[in-house]
Amino acid sequence: xxxxxxxxxxxxxxxxxxxxxxxxxxxxxxxxxxxxxxxxxxxxxxxxxxxxxxxxxxxxxxxxxxxxxxxxxxxxxxxxxxxxxxxxxxxxxxxxxxxxxxxxxxxxxxxxxxxxxxxxxxxxxxxxxxxxxxxxxxxxxxxxxxxxxxxxxxxxxxxxxxxxxxxxxxxxxxxxxxxxxxxxxxxxxxxxxxxxxxxxxxxxxxxxxxxxxxxxxxxxxxxxxxxxxxxxxxxxxxxx
Amino acid sequence: xxxxxxxxxxxxxxxxxxxxxxxxxxxxxxxxxxxxxxxxxxxxxxxxxxxxxxxxxxxxxxxxxxxxxxxxxxxxxxxxxxxxxxxxxxxxxxxxxxxxxxxxxxxxxxxxxxxxxxxxxxxxxxxx
Numbered sequence: 001x002x003x004x005x006x007x008x009x010x011x012x013x014x015x016x017x018x019x020x021x022x023x024x025x026x027x028x029x030x031x032x033x034x035x036x037x038x039x040x041x042x043x044x045x046x047x048x049x050x051x052x053x054x055x056x057x058x059x060x061x062x063x064x065x066x067x068x069x070x071x072x073x074x075x076x077x078x079x080x081x082x083x084x085x086x087x088x089x090x091x092x093x094x095x096x097x098x099x100x101x102x103x104x105x106x107x108x109x110x111x112x113x114x115x116x117x118x119x120x121x122x123x124x125x126x127x128x129x130x131x132x133x134x135x136x137x138x139x140x141x142x143x144x145x146x147x148x149x150x151x152x153x154x155x156x157x158x159x160x161x162x163x164x165x166x167x168x169x170x171x172x173x174x175x176x177x178x179x180x181x182x183x184x185x186x187x188x189x190x191x192x193x194x195x196x197x198x199x200x201x202x203x204x205x206x207x208x209x210x211x212x213x214x215x216x217x218x219x220x221x222x223x224x225x226x227x228x229x230x231x232x233x234x235x236x237x238x239x240x
Numbered sequence: 241x242x243x244x245x246x247x248x249x250x251x252x253x254x255x256x257x258x259x260x261x262x263x264x265x266x267x268x269x270x271x272x273x274x275x276x277x278x279x280x281x282x283x284x285x286x287x288x289x290x291x292x293x294x295x296x297x298x299x300x301x302x303x304x305x306x307x308x309x310x311x312x313x314x315x316x317x318x319x320x321x322x323x324x325x326x327x328x329x330x331x332x333x334x335x336x337x338x339x340x341x342x343x344x345x346x347x348x349x350x351x352x353x354x355x356x357x358x359x360x361x362x363x364x365x366x367x368x
Contacts, residue, residue, distance in 0.1 A: 014333075021333065022330075022331055022333060022334040022337070023330065023331040023334065024330065024331075024334060025253050025254075028254075029334075032334070032337075032338055035338075036338060036341055039342065039345075040341075040344075040345070043342075043345045043348070044348075047345070047348055047349055047352045048352070050349065050352055050353055050356065051352040051353070051355065051356040052356070053356070054352075054353055054356030054357050054359075054360060055356045055359045055360050055363075056360075057360055058360070058364075062293065062294060062295060064289055064290070064293055078289065078290050078293075079286050079289045079290055080286065080290075082286075083282060083283070083285075083286035086282050087279060087282060090275065090278050090279060090282065091275075093320065093324055094271060094275045094324075096324075097271050097323075097324050098268070098271065100326075101264075101267055101268070101271070103256070104254065104256055104257065105256055105257070105258070105259065105264070106256035211256075212253045212254060212256055213254075213256065214253050214254045217254055220325075221325055224320055224321075224324045224325045225325070227320060227324075228317055228320045228321065231313055231316050231317055231320065232313060232317070234282075234285075234313075235285070235309050235310065235312075235313040238289070239285060239289050239309050240306055240309060
């Protein structure tokens with residue numbers, strides 16, 4: 001957070017050297033710049049998805065007819081599981097905010113508690129995603145489809161999904177599912193690893209010795225960004 | 241060496257500050273309010289998705305729902321970036337530096353959706 005005393009400064013003095021014109025430390029600034037570039041990467045993925053959807057509008061499946069499974073039940077519950085995943089990620093984002101807030105008052109116990117919960121939330125999300133992938137790949141009854149096998153067109157029973165064909169609709173539907181949620185899941189995974197390392201360092205008292213918990217804030221920026229991306233994936237892949 | 245290459249940045253770090261319990265409560269209350277808002281928006285989105293499926297409504301209604309989804313998403317994104325990531329508390333020049341490049345994304349969306357629709361039209365015309 002910027003210091004209030006330096007918030008309003010004349011531009012000449014701001015850029016005159018000796019102080020950060022942005023009122024942020026080097027590390028935090030670089031985390032923001034990394035997030036901008038990462039935002040562009042995810043934007044291109046989602047825009048490519050939009051392009052494919054519009055080109056193959058006639059063979060794109062109804063997404064709520066694909067994702068209607070829920071663990072421990074065979075009921076038809078469209079979108080509910082994805083909604084739950086979104087909720088899990090939002091909650092883990094909230095625990096991260098509380099960890100950052102605890103860091104602002106040098107509250108080591110608070111940081112450890114909330115950051116620990118954030119790591120748990122991230123792991124729960126990854127587990128949910130693994131289940132969703134499993135359900136998607138295994139599939140249901142399957143449909144008869146004409147596919148190219150060894151250069152020849154053949155009519156086969158297609159069940160579930162792989163990168164060549166899937167029972168739900170156009171090939172690119174499954175490809176985009178694997179790529180976008182996979183790329184996001186990898187971000188969640190690295191976020192969990194980073195948070196775990198920082199939890200460990202906080203427990204060791206590294207930040208107490210340093211006098212500030214800004215590292216928690218930087219990891220927090222990354223973690224919130226992962227949540228932010230999921231908000232967009234949820235809308236543009238699942239809802240529209 | 242005249243100038244030290246090591247620049248002391250310690251005064252730029254987010255230093256811990258003492259605050260009254262009331263201030264702490266106010267911060268946590270704001271976080272909880274935003275959490276509730278984000279959850280409610282997600283629930284609304286899921287309910288619309290379940291009860292107003294693309295196949296059950298007219299194309300015009302679906303178009304309206306689509307835009308409603310996009311608005312809700314942007315509201316959610318705004319709260320995450322401005323409150324959870326504390327961008328709202330940063331200096332104005334930092335806010336602009338981070339948010340302004342995203343204008344390019346809007347232009348790119350326009351190009352790709354426009355092009356996608358045209359290619360679909362073209363392919364359908366050929367097959368006719």
